[in-house]
Amino acid sequence: MAAIADLDHPYVARPLWAGVHLVQAFFLVYESGGELTLADELRQHGRVRAARALELCAQISEGLGAVHRAGVLHLDLKPANVGLTRLSDGTEQAALLDAVTSHLLHHVALRDGHPIPIATAAYTAPEQAAGDGADERSDLYSVGVLLFQLLSGRLPVSGATPQELLRAHREHATLRLRDIGRRVHPELEETVARLMAKDPAGRPESGDEAAVMLRAMAALAEATPLEDEVHQDHPVALARFRPVAAAPPQMLPPAVDPGLERAMLGHVSPAPAERVPGVPKWAAFVPPRWWPAAAALTLAVAAATVLTVRTHTKAGASAVPPAAAESPIPPSAAALPVPAPSPAAPSSEVASAQPEPPRPSKLAQNAASPWAKSFDRAQKALWTNRPGGAETILRDILKKPGLTRRDRARASRMMGEAEAKKGHRANATHWWRQAFQLFDDPEERAKVARLIQARPR
Structure with a gap:
């Protein structure tokens, strides 16, 4: 000591x-x-x-x-x-x-x-x-x-x-x-x-x-x-690839969840509000002086709103003629549900009531690619241990004009798998490095990183 x-x-x-x-x-x-x-x-x-x-x-x-x-x-x-x-x-x-x-x-x-x-x-x-x-x-x-x-x-x-x-x-x-x-x-x-x-x-x-x-x-x-x-020197993989605007560098592997990232970098949740010196942490919360006035104003506004709604409801009911109120309703009309009148809801509430559109799954993203069928044929060739056939299909995909970043990353990763099946570990690693840099999906990047780490040194 x-x-x-x-x-x-x-x-x-x-x-x-x-x-x-x-x-x-x-x-x-x-x-x-x-x-x-x-x-x-x-x-x-x-x-x-x-x-x-x-x-x-x-x-x-x-x-x-x-x-x-x-x-x-x-x-x-x-x-x-x-x-x-x-x-x-x-x-x-x-x-x-x-x-x-x-x-x-x-x-x-x-x-x-x-x-x-x-x-x-x-x-x-x-x-x-x-x-x-x-x-x-x-x-x-x-x-x-x-x-x-x-x-x-x-x-x-x-x-x-x-x-x-x-x-x-x-x-x-x-x-x-x-x-x-x-x-x-x-x-x-x-x-x-x-x-x-x-x-x-x-x-x-x-x-x-x-x-x-x-x-x-x-x-x-x-x-x-x-x-x-x-990787602009590769004759096929990035023949038509041009670097996009550089995004801010990432501090951690995207596969790490945000909570773990905060723990790694020492980033903690915001500190609690400072207390008056001498007041223990367990002391009960004392509302500020203006709290009673604010509460009274809130109650007054709520009461006025209720009275206004009731007044409009009574006025609408009395305005209906007796003949119209007692007229018979056709059976076909009675069978249809009629929504009850309600006060106009704010636009924010209407927007929040609508369900959010579902996010596309990875399967849907893959299917949305114009080269989805070609990718499927290449994947089947890999599954049936025909890496040469897979490479032919993938090289044809990589030559396509306007190929998206995701499709190029997917093709590069599969090219690495084909090279690995042929026993060409150096070429496989070369393709996987390109895929690692092109993928934006954290899960995909983590998978490629594991492929690179598993290679013999």
Whole structure:
């Protein structure tokens, strides 16, 4: 504990004090790490330049090195736990937040005896996900995941729930930057892969070693900037494809549900309204002074409305002549239901009463394609193990003028399946990468990502 109290590093938000509130609420107080975090940066820009991302991750690694020398593991590195400040000379500085939280809660358990889950699934090392012992290199794996996200705007694994993300970190190969169209220097690609090695022995030994490695890559990335791939060199797949207006980069894989996305980036629900100091949280709500007047005005308006409706009803009934009221009704007319008169409803209520049109299913979307029959024939060829026939049909589809983005993505994915059936894994991966970039549907993107991850390396 003495080492924790003396922890003082420019890249670590220093813990100030801890305590217990009302005998049951444990709290920690850290010095400020800045007004913004990396989560805010990702929300605003999606991703950052390679040189800046490498320098920030180098500072984070240095801070982790200092924390590790104090005998502490962080085990919950994520964008929301990295503060950003701007020094007086204009230099940007990262600060590691919640540095000792997991260490202080290590001996605290739930009622069933299990430890309190602290790590965020999206950034958890494989050994943590497997329930094995963690060490300093587990934090460096999280640095690798964070670096991948800063460079690409996405996570290197796919999953819609914490359980799926943990399984992906534990069992699946992580995506490479080139898999999602990010062109970086090959040495930088290998650096990211080394940080995210499944075996801890393949990662750097310490945070200081990782910082040196990342800063060396920062100079290289600044000297050799590369543009993202658009796959215009393929003779068939994108022969008629032109890049559309770029949409804002996505921070997370679309397969992740919004609630999990908020948890990954530290985005929580809006804070409750501030209470008057000294008033306990359980105190009853006291309405403002103008509440009785507003209530009286509301009742008066309601009473006037009721009286007006009754007056109009009586006037309408008295205006009917007796002869008309007593005239016999033909049987055919009596059999028809006549809607009762009612006050005119507001236009908003009328609109809301109408049922919403059903959303088209994926089957309907596929059937709406002008090339639906061709896709069906290609799919049957794949099912009957005739990849050559499927490729002939799909290449003909890809040559069609005015092919939609969805149809091009679907054809690219099926071309990858045909190449995989023929044993051409490299060609299959090439097609799947194109499909991954073209699909807008989160579920389809997740399926293609799993195909890419399953390939042998």
